[in-house]
Amino acid sequence: MKKIAITGSMGMLGQTLVKNLKGFELIPLTIENCDITQGCEVEKAFVQFRPDVVIHCAAMTAVDLCESKQFDAWKINAFGTINVARAANLIGAKLISISTDYVFDGALDRPYHEYDQPNGGINIYANSKWAAEQAVRSHCPNHLIARVSWLYGSHGPSFVHTMLRLADGTRTCLKVVNDQVGNPTSTKAVSDALQQILMHPELVGTVHLTCEGEASWYDFARKIFEIKKINQKVVPCTSDEYPTPAKRPKNSRLDKLVLRESGIHQMPHWEDALREFLLR
Template sequence: MLTVAITGSEGMLGTTLTSTLKDVEVIPLTRETCDITDPTLVDQVIRNTRPDVLIHCAAMTAVDLCESEQFSAWKINAFGTTNVARACNTYGTKLISISTDYVFDGTLDRPYHEYDEPAGALNIYGKSKWAAEQAVRAHCPNHLIARVSWLYGEQGPSFVHTMLRLADGTRDCLKVVNDQVGNPTSTDSVASALNVLIHRPELVGTIHLTCEGEATWYDFAKAIFRIKGVEQKVLPCSSEEYKTPAKRPKNSRLEKLVLKECGLFEMPKWEDALYKFLKKI
């Protein structure tokens, strides 16, 4: 039976993966059992467990916090991933490393595909995740970098959880950004895709695993309330009106070109995945 280790197994994507991967032996790795910023510990854990595949979910993903705690962002996302990549390469483990749409600057007038070269991330989170991608490529040739975007899942926190929390009846209306566009994606959708990809050892390189279709944050919020039957007025606003510590790309859309080239599965439409998720929680 295939053995699959998961770093960040208590995070949003890691939790979904741990509970949904099928026909494999899952080795959940937490910050306590495998602190990725400790290279000696990472090497020891991988040496002792010898997984066939390691899905690297552990990361500092709080985008705005990365701006104020830049040392931690670089240490966890870049240095930590370097440690994981080196250990996987040493012990012959296939590395599937989770990355993000934020490695792109968002200026392209079409969705980004896997062969587009990131021109410069706009924030520390994106920069540190791009450094993580480069570390994976340099230190572990047997890898798959899986980019996701606008992720939400049962564990949270996520945009979905925030919207439902804010729609508590105390606000006449919510202003939501309407000039950033991306692919809302559920952890269930990503986990289903990875459940296939872990059994495809020949696939290496970079792959996009976002849901199909596109939306703005405003569109996303309206869909959440419509599906949940929540009476909440939502007004569109610009990024300039809703300032955040970290600048976000205007275009976060990811094309699934490699999935098409390999004749693999299609990712679900974002509205369908959202409906399925909201009916479950």
């Protein structure tokens, strides 16, 4: 049975993968048994467990926190990924590294496909994740970089969890940004896609694993409340009206060109995935 190691196995996506991936021997890695910022620890763990594939989920994903803790963002996202990539290559494992839509600055007026050239994005999180992608390409030739966006899952934290928490009956309305557009994506949808991709070792390079369809954060919020039958008024606002420490790209839409070309898997529509998540 093929062995799959998962870094960041206690994170939102990591926990979903540990729960849902079937037909493999799973090796959940955490900071306790594999601190990715310590190269010797990563190498020791990989040599000990000898996974056939490493799914690298561990990352500092709190976008605003990355702005105030830049050293940690670079240490975890960039240098940590260098350690993982080197160790995976050392033992001959394939590396599937989870990345983000934020590697693009959002200036295009169409969805970004896998052959578009990223420019490092517009904040520290984006820059550190773009550096992580470059590390994977440099240090582990047998790799697949899987970009996701607007992720939510059972264990949170996520936009879905925040909206449900804020809709507690104490607010007459919620203001939600309407000038940023992307692909809301469930960790279950990503897990299902990776389940299929793991059966196709020939797929290498870069792939986008976001749900089909697009929405603004405002659209996303309204759909959450509609599905849950919550009577919460939502008012659209601009990014300028809701400033955050880190800039966000206006266009986070990702085109699934490689998935269509390969015929391996089709991502669900974001509304269907959200409905499955909220009504489970």
